[in-house]
Amino acid sequence: MKGAEIEAKILKAEGIEFITLYPDVELINTAAREGIRTIMPRKERVAADIANGVSRVSNGRKIGVCAMQPGAGIQNAYAGVAQAWADSSPILVLPDVTPRRLLRTFPCYNAYDSYRNIAKWADTILFADQIPDMLRRAFTVLRSGRPGPVVLEVPEDVARENLDDFQVRYQPVKGWKSAADARDVEVAVRALRAAKTPIIYAGQGVLYAEAWDELTELSELLQIPVLTTMTGKSAFPENHPLALGVAAHVCTPAAKHFLAKADLVFAVGAGLSRHWMQAPIPSGKTILQLTNCEYDIGKGYPVDHAVLGDAKLVLRQMIDAVHEGPRTGVKEALVEEVAGKKREWLDEWTPLLTSGEVPINPLRVIWDLMQTVDRENTIVTAESGKPRDHGSTTYEVVTPRGYLGFGHTTTLGFTLGCAMGAKLAKPEKLVVNIMGDGAFGMVGMDVETAVREKIPILTIILNNATLSTIGGFPDAHKLYAMGAMSGNYAGVAEALGAYGQRVEKPDEVIPAIKRAVKSVHSGRSALIECITKLETKVSR
Template sequence: MADGTHALPNGHLRTETMSGAEYIAGVLKEEGVKQIIGFPASELFDASAALDIPPLIARTQRVAVNIAEGYARATAGKELAVVTVQYGPGAESAFAGIAQAFNDRVPMLFLPTGYPRGSEAIAPNFESRRNFRHITKWCEAATQVDDLPKLMHAAISRVRNGPPAPVLLELPVDLLAERLDALPTDHRRPRRSVPQAGEREVVDLVESLLSAKTPVILAGQGVLSASATPELVELAELLNIPVMTTPNGKSAFPEDHPLALGTAGRARPATVDHFLEKADVVFALGSSLTRSYYILPVPDDKAILQVTLDEADLGKDYAVAQGVVADAASVLKQMIALIRRDYLPLGERQQPAAEIAAIRAAFMEKWMPLLTSDSMPISPYRVVWEIMQAIDPKTSIVTHDAGNPRDQFCPFYVATTPGSYIGWGKTTQLGSGLGFAIGAKLARPDATVVNLMGESAFGMVGIDFETAVRCNLPVLTIVLRNNVLGGYAKSMPIATTKYGANQVTGNYAPIAEALGGHGECVRDPAQLRPALLRALAKVKAGQAALVEVVTHEEPRLAGLR
C-alpha cells in the first residue's frame, strides 16, 4: 500500500520498510543468487548475509570480477553472477576485470557502491556511471531509493537478454541506508528471450551451406552460452561439415569428434589451417568475428555467414555474405528442422573425417618429440602432455593464462565436453586465469579445475591463491617457471641485453604452502606426472594445490614456427 502498510493473511495491517541495501539483497535472494562476490567494504555484504547469501571475499577487486566471470562462464550464464566493491578505490581497481569480462562477452551484474549523492562528481571522486560506460552494455546510477525496484528489474533483464556483457548499477552509500516501502517478494524475475531467425534467413543459410563445396563451421562462445552443442553436432553430422572453434568457444564442439578441427587461435593445430584454407564458405555461429592478434583471421576470399546475438557484430571486422541476429541454438534447431523436412536425402556429400584424421595424426607426430621431451629444464610442452594424461577431460574444467601458456596449451588439449575449457583471447590480462578457475570451481564444485599460468601471471594475482584456500575452492594451479618474461625479449632487445629487463626471480611453491595450500616444485620431467597426481589427490581431498615446474623458454608455437 502507498502508506507503507501491508495486508497480512488475517486481514490486519503491518508497517514495513527496509533499507536500500536490504531491498537489493532481497531481490538477489528472489533471483536465486548463491553468493555475492567482491572485496569490502560494501553495504550489500551484510544485507545479503542476513538472508543467508554468503560473501566470497577475494584479495583484490580485479580477481573478484574474474571469479564472477569464471562462475558465469561455467554456468553458461544460467546463474546470476553478482559482484560488489567499495566506491572510489574499489571501483577503480575493478576496472580491469570488468574490461576483461566485456571483451569476453560475459553476463554479470556489477553493483559498486558510490559516493554519497552530491559529492560523486567532485574531483577527484571516481564515478562508476561515467567511467565504466564503454566497458558495460548498461551503466546507470540509482539517485532515488524508491527507484530501486525498477532499476534492479531493468539491470537483471539486461544481464539475461541480448548480447552478453557486464551490467552496472552504481549504488550511492547514503541511498543504501535510506528506507523504502517495497517488498523483494514483489520482484518479478526477468526471463530470457531467445530470438529466432526469420524463415527466409534460415532457408538462405541452409542453401548457402548445401551449395558450398568445402564449407567449415566456426563455432564461437555463443554456442556455449546457448547450450547448443547437441544441435551443432547434429548439423555438422547431417551436412558432413568440419567444425573449428574460436578461443572463447573452445569445447563448444567435442574435439574428439571425427569432424573436429580444433581451435582457431594464434597458435593452432594444422587441421585448422588446412580446412580454413580450402574452405569456400565459413559459417560463423555464435561468434562476433572479432579481429585480434590472438585469433586466426578468416582469409579474404571466403564467403562468410554469421549468426550472432549482437547486431553490432555484423560487418564489424569482416564483410559478411549473410548476417543473422539470433540465438545460436534457435537457429540450429530451425536449420535442422528445415533440412530434415525439405532437403533429405542430400545425395553425395564430401566425407572429410578421414582427411581430418590424417592431418591430425601428422601434426601430432611432428609435435610429439616436444610433448614427450625429457629435457631439463622441462619443456612446457611436456607439462601440457602430462596434464592431458593426468586429468579426465569429461569431469574437468581447464583454463590457461595469457601468452605462452595459452598458445602452448590450446592447440593440443582435447576438450570433449561443453564448458570444460575456459578459453579467452581478445584481451589478455595476465593473471585472469586464476580467478576464472576459482569461479568455475564455485559453480561446479564436483569438477576438477586446473589453471595453467606463467610466473609473470602468478606475480599479478598470486596472493589470491589464498582465496581458493580460505573459501574451500580447491583448484590446481600449475605455474611454469623459467625466470623470464616469456617472449618479451624480442620487444625490448636492447633493454634485455643491457639490463636484463626480461628477467624475473622467485620460488612459488613455498608461497602456496605459506598461504595454506599444497605446494610442490618439479625439476625432473620423470617426476612431473607423479607430482600432478599428488596435487590432484590434494585437490580431491579439499586442499588447493600449486605445482611449480621449472621449464625452459620455448619460442616454437604450433601454426607459427
C-alpha cells in the same frame, strides 16, 4: 527497509548464491543475512574474475556478482570488468560510490563515466525505491542477447536510505531469446548445401546458447568440419572426426588448412571481429553468419547471408530444414583428410609433448595433464601468453566448458579468479588453471583466498623465470635483466595454506599431478610449480 536490504532481497530472489566483494561495502551484511555467501578475495580485480568464472562456466545460468567500495575499490576492479567486457561475459558489478551530493565532483571517482565504455549497460541508482526497477533491467540485459557486464553504481546514501513500510515486489527475470526468420533459415541451408568445401566457424555464442548438441548434429548431417575460436573452444568435441581445433592467433594445422580451402565459412555464435586474437578469414569466401547481435553483422567482414537469433533455436530450425531435403552420407575422404592433418600436427609436436628436456618443456606439462585427468569431469583454463598459446592447441577438450578460453584482452592473472568462479559454479568438477610466473606475480596472494574460502582448485605454474615477451626487448634484457624473475612459488603456496610442490624433472610431472588432484579432492587447494624452459614455438 534500507536500500542495501532491498538489493540483497532481490539478489536472493534472482538465485544469486554468492557475491565476491572487498570491504567496506554496504551490501555485505544485508547479503549475509539473506543467506547469500560473501566471499572476500585479496583484491577487487579478482572479485570480478571470480564472478566472470561463475557466469562463464554456467553459460549465464548463474550470474556472477561482485561489489566493492567507492574510489580505490572500483578503480582496482577495472581490469577484471574489462576482461568480462572483451570476452562478453555477463557479470553484475555493484560498486558503492560517493553520496549523491558528491557525485561527479573532483576528487571523487566518477565510476559511471569510466565504466560505461566497458559495460553492456552502466547506470547510477539515485533513489532506494528505484532499486527493484534498476535490478530488473540489469538482469534482463544480462540474460538477453549478447552477454556482457552490467555496472550499477549505488551511492552510499542510497544504500543506507531507509524506506518505511517498503515492500519488495519483484519477479525474477528469465531472459529472452528468439528464433530466426524462416526465409533467412531457408537461404542459409541452401547456401550450405550448395557449397563444395564449407566449414563451420564456431564461437562462444554456441556455449552461451548451450547449442553444442545442435552444432554437432548439423555438422554430421551435412558433413561439415568445425573449427572454434579461442573463446568458443569446447563448443565442439575435439576428439570428433570432424573437429579441426582452434583457429585464433595460434592455429592447428587442420583449422588453418580447411579455413584456407573453404569456399563458405558459416560463423555460428561468432562476432567475426578483426582482432589480433582471431584467425583472419581469407578473401574470396562466401560468409554466412548466425548471431544474436545485430552489431556483429558485417562488423569485420562483408556477410553474404545473415541469420539473426539464438544459436540453439536457429540451429534447430536449420536441422529441421535439412531433414526435409536429401541426406548426406559420411564423407570418408573428408574424415580422412581431417585425421591426416591431426596426424601431421602430432608428428611435428610429439617430440616436444613428450620431451625429456631439463628444464621441462612446458608442452610436456600440458600433455601430461591431459593424459592424467578425467577430461569429462575437468575444467581447464590457461593464462595469457605462452600458457594460452600452447594450451589452446594442445589440450584436447571433449566436453562443453571443459576448457575456458579467453583473450580479447589479456589481463595477466585472470585464470586464478576464473578458476575459483568455475569451481563455485561447478563444485563437482576438478578445476585447473595453468599460469606463468609473471601471471602468478600479479595475483598469487589469492591462493590464500582459495584456501580460506574453501574453494579447492589446482594451479599449475610454468616457471621459466622470465616473461615470454623478452624477444621484444633484447637490449633491456641483456643490459638490465628486463623480464627476468625469480621465486619459490610452491613455497609461497605452502605458506598460504595450499598444498605446494616443485617439479624439476619431466618424469615427475604426472606423479605430481596425481598428488595434487588427491589434495584438491580432499578439499585443499594445490599448486604445482614446474621449472620449465622458455618454449617460444607455437602452432600457427
